[in-house]
Amino acid sequence: MTVFHTDRLILRPFEAGDAEELHQLINDFDVASTTLNIPYPYPEGGAAAFIARRAEIDQEGTGYTFALIDKGNHTFMGSIGMTINNNHKRAELGYWLGKRYWNQGYATEGVKRVLQFGFEKLALNKIVAAxxxxxxxxxxxMKKNGMTYEGTFRQHFLKWDVYEDIAYYSLLREEYFK
Ligand SMILES: CC(C)(COP(=O)(O)OP(=O)(O)OC[C@H]1O[C@@H](n2cnc3c(N)ncnc32)[C@H](O)[C@@H]1OP(=O)(O)O)[C@@H](O)C(=O)NCCC(=O)NCCS
Known part of the structure; x- marks a missing residue:
């Protein structure tokens, strides 16, 4: 079981008991609208299903999903996930936080720790995010974590009837260890 502590956060695997708080924070138009795959409204039972599936993916070694917990009061704040393509030693990050936690540097702090995990423990070659x-x-x-802008895939995702342009950023192993 992989658990990390940063200055202000605990990153730990999801637990069944997180489902209610997860639903409350994720069931928000403003959280869902800029993500590639969070629905709104978030379906009843969706949080429990999401958490159950995370444990399976952990077992399969094709991804890690961390619950972001406030270190001070142990409140659930959001999530950072990493999907791994083992053939290419590459991972893709996704993340979200409950709106009340935005713009306080929490995502940057959590992503920094997950990048460290990916390069130092999992020996990945490249981590991307979109x-x-x-x-x-x-x-x-992404930029605050030293990731480089690679380019924009035009009208690459269809979200709620709109084709969205998607910007890709990445960090290479050789850059991380430089
Ligand atoms: C994206 C998200 C995770 C960022 O989390 P966060 O904890 O607020 O991020 P941080 O505070 O670490 O950094 C956000 C930065 O964006 C900046 N920012 C916020 N809104 C901005 C805007 N409209 N224009 C320009 N910069 C903006 C902030 O000023 C901050 O930069 P700074 O530290 O240099 O001031 C959060 O906004 C979120 O959950 N959004 C909904 C879900 C989502 O879009 N997830 C990402 C899918 S790819």
């Missing part, structure tokens, strides 16, 4: 071009906060999280 954001809608209309989501500067997410791009900022």
């Amino acid at each position: 954001a809608m071009t209309k989501n500067p906060a997410s791009s900022s999280v």
Whole structure:
């Protein structure tokens, strides 16, 4: 079981008991609208199903999903996930936080720890992340973590009947260890 502590956060695997708080925070138009695959409204029972599936993926070694917990009061705040392509030693990050926690540097702090895990423990070669071009906060999280803008895939995702331009950022192993 992989658990990390940063200055202000605990990153730990999801537990069945997180389902209610997860639903409360994720069932928010503003959280869902800039993500590639969070629905709104979030379905009843969706949180429990999501958590159950995370444990399976952990077992399969094709991904890790961390619950972000406030170190001070142990409140659930959001999530950072990493999907791994073992053939290419590459991972893709995704993340979200409950709206009340935005713009306080939490995503940047959590992503930094997950990048460290990916390169130092999992020996990945490349970690990428993608954001809608209309989501500067997410791009900022990547840039603040030293990731390089690779380019924009035009109209690459269909979200709620709109084709969205998606900007890709990445960090290479050789850059991380430089
Ligand atoms: C993206 C998200 C995870 C960022 O989390 P966060 O904890 O607020 O991120 P941080 O505080 O670490 O960094 C956000 C940065 O974006 C900046 N920012 C926020 N809104 C912005 C805007 N409209 N334009 C430009 N910059 C903006 C903030 O100022 C901050 O930068 P700074 O530290 O240099 O001031 C959060 O906004 C979120 O959950 N959004 C909904 C889900 C989502 O879009 N997930 C990403 C999918 S790729």
